Amino acid sequence: MKKRCILTGIAAIAVLACTVKIIFFSQAKVEENAPEYVFYYADNQTEDYPTTLGDQKFADLVYERTDGRIKILVKCDSQLGSEEEVIEQLKYGGIAFARVSNTQLAEKVPELSVLNLPYLYNDSNHMWRVLDGKIGDEYLSKVQKYDLIGLSWYDAGARSFYSTEKAIKTVEDCQGMNIRVQKSAMMSDMVSALGANPVEIDYSNVYSALEKGTVDGAENNWPSYEAKSHYKLAKYFTVDEHMRIPEMQICSKVVWNRLDQNDRDIIKACAIESATYERTLWNQRENEAKLTAVKNGTQVISLSPEEKQRFRDAMLGVYEKYCGNYMDEVTRIIECE
Template sequence: MDKRIARRAALVFFVAAAAYFFFILLKLGNPLGALFFRGRKEAPEYVFSYADNQPEDYPTVQGARKFAELVQEKTSGRIRINVFAGGEMGSENEVVEQLQYGGIDFARSSVMMLTEIKPKFNVLQLPYLYRDEKHMWKVLDGVIGEEFKEELEGSGLVALSWYDAGARHFYNSTGPIKCVEDMKKMRIRVANSDMMSAMVEALGARAVPMAYSEVYAALETSTIDGAENNWPSYETMRHYEVAKYITLDAHSRIPEMQLASQATWEKLSEADREVITACAEESARYERRLWEIREQNDRERLTKAGCVITELSSSEQVRFRAAVMSVYQMYCSEYIDVVNRIAQIR
């Protein structure tokens, strides 16, 4: 018994002595001690989730991964963000709901999903609101964009930065759309949005709300004649295979936002919030560059694949915009002052 006790005491002494020895080496700057301690990785203080419903190669997902990478780098690994793409954490509206009660920490969402929470966001998806892409970024990166971010206060969501989602165009399987009359009686798929339905109806077509995942089969079987979306979605979902006619009318430029859950935000120090906000802004600039490259590459590739591209004349652009003015009154009559301010930005 005495021998066993003696051996245990000797072992404890040896371990303690070894630990003290390496501690002294480290304090003295000895490379061996530094190497020993540097090899040990501290566990992160926070591990957060980030949701996106797009596939891995999509610009918004790549932007999300850049955001996570920047946050980990700027906090020396103290904050880690795991990105879940491809709708792994649910649809966009489900993700926004989970953000509100803290089930998900961060996400990328279209402002289309925020209109039920804050109706003022309807302004940002009005058809033909912006003259072009440059006009949109002047609006969103300026005072008006900050006002919309502040609009989410008290909703359980924190706005971090604006992401690009490109311009949305009409595409179909029957023939080129060159004028408003070509829209007549077409069955056009839209997302589950009253405003999008109203826009399509105002142009003389029939709006068919439908899940994004069902569009290819519906085009293939002629259940619908066409749909509307941006270049990357048109390419990624292979809709061009069954709807080769695309008209670049840019009827909507619906931006997207990087969001944080208010519950998550309240866990963080002010310094951490500043770091995360800065990383979100940097990742947004990165995502916008990726989007520009992606749109250009998709257009070139699909042109070679046989897609028929139509660009509206200036006079027809005016006619298309005039046709949807009823939508402005229907959904944004109380925000016409904001619409006018946007129009005045040069």
């Protein structure tokens, strides 16, 4: 896959050197009504997942409001690579748009880690007060350091633990378990702080890892747990809601710089509108996913306030390691009204 990404980038650069009219994407008009630009949009989720449907809404809005001049082709289910690979292709213009987890972006832009801290938000309303306001706009702009343009925030719900052989009811239950995490240092350290062993595995390979016993559990939101049928193997879902990690719609800066201001304004407005649409779908999908899982035998474990505080207390070292230099920001987010 990495070889394919490198070849894609090399091919794109070669095309740019040959002509000004083609910039990592198709701009040649083969007929009078053909789009001026054709872009790829990457998502790692399934076709019917809320984020993918939000992506398609964005593509449809852009096509409509540019009178067909800009056509965006949404490629889901990791067709264009893992999130890590997609971010690299975006940096060099091999892909124009994507929806990616803030976890992956924080690996490139460390300041974004503040938004990923365990137990940072009281609830979803608190998170959206932060992201839909001045603070959220500031964090969207931070990805420009990595040659990306932040467009809007998508909902990804709250992440919780699920396991195969035993339910996680206390911090002690985590001891010695192998827990799948995204490729993220903070995620790994969070799991380690609970006494478990983090195992970094791409989302598309989690089902196989659960099936083979490579991991004893994983952590994710309800729709992700249900969409890839993880509930068939991991029957215990512990609602600890340790993280509410937002997801960002992003654009390649290479592509952005080739668009005029009018097209940029249209794309930005469509991204914000599609985000509102995605959040509505997310709430619906979250309820549906939970219902499907429970009907198929998932046991839901709710932690007592006292036990949840013990999980929270175990994260103090994670706060110090990743946000020791950003504690003013942490306070600003916690106190956001």
